[in-house]
Amino acid sequence: MRAPLRAWLLTAALLCGCGGSAAGPDPQSPEPASPVQLCTKLISYWAEQDLTGGKWAGLDWEQKGLSNEQYALYSDIVQAARAEQRRHGTDAALAWLRHRSAERCKAANGATGSSENWRPPT
Template sequence: MTDGAPPRARSARLCTLARCVALAVALAGCAGTGPGTAPRPSPAPRTTSPQELCTRLVTHWAHRLLADADGGYGDYQSMGLSNGQYEILRTVLDAGRAEERINGAVSAKELIGHQIARSCTERYRGGGPTGGPWQ
């Protein structure tokens, strides 16, 4: 099924055809942006509130340290916590360990979950921490 054209001419036609296909594909990507067509808005980035971030961080470390018999990891900065968040962690860990001795691990996790949520909400009620720069 040859068209009788020399090989160089067939090669040129194939190259032209390939360019046309590539151009059509490229233009198809722009098809929805003409007049009368509203562009799709990009999704808004999701932000994490200070209360939610505090709750997540302190909960992570509380569960990790509650499970660790030694109870040590490092200083609050190596955990990614502020001084105030670390104070919340220490307070709930003390309560969680006492609860664990009396009523078991499940009860301790429930207790620290409630205390962390309450403390972080209270701490960031006004939108930001109060006190010094690392508080």
């Protein structure tokens, strides 16, 4: 299976909740997730995987389904969250990265503009 297809399938599984995380959209919500919500969920999920040594932590940005701009945000957030983890523990770092992911994705309006392979949610 080609890497872009694998990345798309993995991202789709995460967003629909098939990955066993809170990364999927609310099934009660009639509205599709916005680019800001998708950015927040993707970055939070992958940063949590990195901090906790999750099974999928070693994937690259394309396999994670991130745009170039989202990957830059993710990298900054993971680096700062690791410092928070050293100072205050994993739980504090996870709470911090969730909050910071939401802030940064909102400020960047979903951080989708820099990737040629990004497509809006359908």
